[in-house]
Amino acid sequence: MSDESNQRTDTVTFVQEWMMSGDHEPDQWHRDFAAAIDARCTPSVPESAKGERVVLTNGSLVTDDHRDIIENGPRAGQQKAYVVLSMAERAKGFVRPVRRSYVHKACGVVTTMGQSLAETYARDPAFYSGTFCCGCGTHFPVGETGEFVWNGTDEKVGS
Ligand SMILES: [Zn+2]
Secondary structure: OOHHHHHHHHHHHHHHHHHHOOOOOOOHHHHHHHHHHHHHOHHHOOHHHOOOOEEEOOOOOOOOOOOOEOOOOOOOOOEOOOEEEOHHHHOOOOOOOOOOEEEEOOOOOEEEOOHHHHHHHHHOOOOOOEEEEOOOOEEEEOOOOOOEEEOOOOOEOOO
């Protein structure tokens, strides 16, 4: 892939993330616009990633090393990349509200995640086995016996 098309993909990702971020709940207009941008940039999505049920948060194919932990910088402790359901898969409908923030009950710190991760939870609540805590700087299990609740609720993340 050329530098130019890499840059275009970065810009598309930036615009999508920007539109879907913030304190507001993204409405249907935002979703449609993000989907339209996604459709327009389809040529820059690797041919091999099309039709995949799961992809990385940037829309590319899942790599063998995506679980490697970043050691330094602002993303220290996080995985190199996270797997999400593809946009087509998420578009099939949510079975839970889209929630971006959760509390780690052990430390009380709120962690906020990106829109594609939040929508993956909303489409398939049991998709992930664990999640990251910004306070502790590491991952812990989610689910009924996990230590995470959606911010402002008593509802366990991953349940
Ligand atoms: Zn914590």
